[in-house]
Amino acid sequence: MMKLTLRNFAYSLVGIIALGALWWIASATFARDLPSPGKTWEESKVYVLQPLEKRGEMDQGIGRMAYYSLTRVAKGFLLAILIGTPLGFLLGSSNTFFRMFDPTIQVLRPISPLAWLPLGLVIFRQSEPAALFTIALCSMWPTVINTMSGVRAMPEDYRNVAKVLQLSRWKTLTKVSIPATIPYIFTGYRLSLGLAWLVIVACEMLTGTPGIGGFLWQEYNSLIYSHILMCILTIGVVGFTLDRLMGIVETRLRVV
Amino acid sequence: MIKPLEVTSLTKVFDTPTGKNTVVKDFSISIPAGQFVSLLGHSGCGKSTVLSIMAGLQEATFGGVCVDGREISGPGLERALVFQSPSLLPWFSAEENVMLAVAQARPKLSRNEQRRQANHYLEMVGIAEYAKQLPAQLSQGTQQRVAIARALSLEPRFLLLDEPFGMLDSITRFELQDLVLDLWEKDRRTVVLVTHDVDEALYVSDRIILMTDGPEAQVGLELPIHLPRPRDRRSVSSNAEYFRLRAQVIDFLEHHSKQFQEKAA
Ligand SMILES: Nc1ncnc2c1ncn2[C@@H]1O[C@H](COP(=O)(O)OP(=O)(O)O)[C@@H](O)[C@H]1O
Ligand SMILES: [Mg+2]
Numbered sequence: 063m064m065k066l067t068l069r070n071f072a073y074s075l076v077g078i079i080a081l082g083a084l085w086w087i088a089s090a091t092f093a094r095d096l097p098s099p100g101k102t103w104e105e106s107k108v109y110v111l112q113p114l115e116k117r118g119e120m121d122q123g124i125g126r127m128a129y130y131s132l133t134r135v136a137k138g139f140l141l142a143i144l145i146g147t148p149l150g151f152l153l154g155s156s157n158t159f160f161r162m163f164d165p166t167i168q169v170l171r172p173i174s175p176l177a178w179l180p181l182g183l184v185i186f187r188q189s190e191p192a193a194l195f196t197i198a199l200c201s202m203w204p205t206v207i208n209t210m211s212g213v214r215a216m217p218e219d220y221r222n223v224a225k226v227l228q229l230s231r232w233k234t235l236t237k238v239s240i241p242a243t244i245p246y247i248f249t250g251y252r253l254s255l256g257l258a259w260l261v262i263v264a265c266e267m268l269t270g271t272p273g274i275g276g277f278l279w280q281e282y283n284s285l286i287y288s289h290i291l292m293c294i295l296t297i298g299v300v301g302f303t304l305d306r307l308m309g310i311v312e313t314r315l316r317v318v
Numbered sequence: 319m320i321k322p323l324e325v326t327s328l329t330k331v332f333d334t335p336t337g338k339n340t341v342v343k344d345f346s347i348s349i350p351a352g353q354f355v356s357l358l359g360h361s362g363c364g365k366s367t368v369l370s371i372m373a374g375l376q377e378a379t380f381g382g383v384c385v386d387g388r389e390i391s392g393p394g395l396e397r398a399l400v401f402q403s404p405s406l407l408p409w410f411s412a413e414e415n416v417m418l419a420v421a422q423a424r425p426k427l428s429r430n431e432q433r434r435q436a437n438h439y440l441e442m443v444g445i446a447e448y449a450k451q452l453p454a455q456l457s458q459g460t461q462q463r464v465a466i467a468r469a470l471s472l473e474p475r476f477l478l479l480d481e482p483f484g485m486l487d488s489i490t491r492f493e494l495q496d497l498v499l500d501l502w503e504k505d506r507r508t509v510v511l512v513t514h515d516v517d518e519a520l521y522v523s524d525r526i527i528l529m530t531d532g533p534e535a536q537v538g539l540e541l542p543i544h545l546p547r548p549r550d551r552r553s554v555s556s557n558a559e560y561f562r563l564r565a566q567v568i569d570f571l572e573h574h575s576k577q578f579q580e581k582a583a
Contacts, residue, residue: 219401219403219405220405220407222375222399222401222405223401223405223407225374225375225392225393226373226374226375226393226398226399227395227418227419227422227472228393228394228395228422229418229422237407237410237418238407241407241409242409
């Protein structure tokens with residue numbers, strides 16, 4: 063990860079300016095419907111400057127909408143890691159279990175959220191649980207796979223120490239296997255959280271629930287394109303922040 | 319008479335992709351209480367395999383290991399093993415690593431008492447001041463001392479050491495050999511030391527068991543070492559008997575460790 067210095071910040075500005083320029087050129091030439099950066103800001107600033115304002119169910123400041131989406135992501139992500147971590151542990155520690163379930167997992171893994179969501183709606187008949195179901199199912203796999211590799215990568219020495227000391231299963235798990243696997247688990251969590259955030263937009267679009275993705279889709283239907291751009295930027299910034307936060311936790315744990 | 323620790327006709331066969339590999343075959347030794355025994359042989363002859371079967375980490379293919387005449391069926395706290403690498407759990411401090419063993423050996427103790435005892439063993443190996451440090455902050459030699467403290471804290475009847483000084487520089491290795499000898503002089507616990515270092519084996523042992531080269535390694539020669547105890551490096555290395563024994567061991571390792579294989583061929 064890059065250090066947060068003034069110099070690095072100056073470098074990263076170059077990328078941002080380049081993107082802005084590209085956007086401006088596109089809006090001025092071939093993409094006539096695309097609002098320019100200036101117009102986008104003009105039409106969106108009320109959402110950004112009053113981020114917690116609530117004017118109507120689907121007309122709220124970006125802070126509020128991001129908050130709705132984040133809560134939903136948090137629930138789905140929690141569900142994903144609650145299921146994914148033990149599943150990864152089982153897959154990593156038992157060859158039989160691995161042979162039984164790995165093929166199924168490999169088939170489920172590449173399925174897109176757009177495919178899961180309708181199934182969720184069929185099963186739960188409500189948009190909220192269907193969204194959580196979709197987020198959990200899509201974001202679980204990095205946790206499962208990283209936890210599994212972590213258990214597999216545990217040095218034979220630790221296993222032998224546990225055996226020689228005749229540690230119980232429980233003690234082996236809590237004093238040896240879990241601490242040894244934690245750095246891998248958190249790498250999985252970071253990737254899972256990233257995926258959960260990717261999936262949220264699709265979920266909200268399809269269910270029309272309030273949140274950053276739902277708002278984006280509504281504004282597209284209302285032909286207010288500048289708001290789409292505002293949502294996209296918000297999604298990016300929030301996702302980036304989440305990743306950084308998880309990254310900090312991850313490096314902390316790696317030191318131990 | 320039954321000896322406290324007996325290895326009887328031990329044979330270990332590994333299934334490898336290229337076929338069966340009989341590492342040791344018909345390996346038998348019996349070790350009286352309180353003896354300091356070394357298993358000496360070329361690298362790869364099967365010393366670690368024998369020791370880890372004695373520790374109960376691997377199963378014998380044929381034959382077995384008996385403690386007081388009863389066959390072992392796995393690891394046991396009366397047999398403590400120290401590995402070549404210190405094998406400390408890196409997320410625990412030195413003290414906590416030892417406490418883990420103390421808690422296993424004496425589960426009824428309070429946490430404070432466990433800590434007190436752990437520190438007692440760290441003191442025995444001369445590193446009480448490092449109790450709160452994580453393994454990564456300690457030198458290899460100090461880490462290995464923690465591993466020895468962890469083994470001792472089980473108060474085992476048998477101390478099984480698998481080349482515990484192999485990774486250390488020679489000065490640290492001498493220090494740890496002396497430490498293990500001092501501890502042994504105090505409690506006369508039965509020790510089985512695996513090593514490929516001739517001088518180390520001669521310096522510390524009551525008896526050296528020389529292994530033939532694998533595959534199908536066996537006991538090639540058993541040598542009692544009657545050097546006076548307590549030993550110190552200087553007087554041992556000026557002892558004429560020491561040189562006679564050393565010549566005998568080296569002669570075996572250079573010329574006779576392959577004899578069984580040749581006979582078979
Ligand atoms: N788990 C195993 N599977 C297959 N072969 C093994 C295994 N463990 C050890 N060996 C083989 O057994 C032989 C003896 O190994 P080892 O006991 O480690 O020797 P030493 O400790 O004397 O150096 C080696 O040739 C090694 O390749
Ligand atoms: Mg070895």
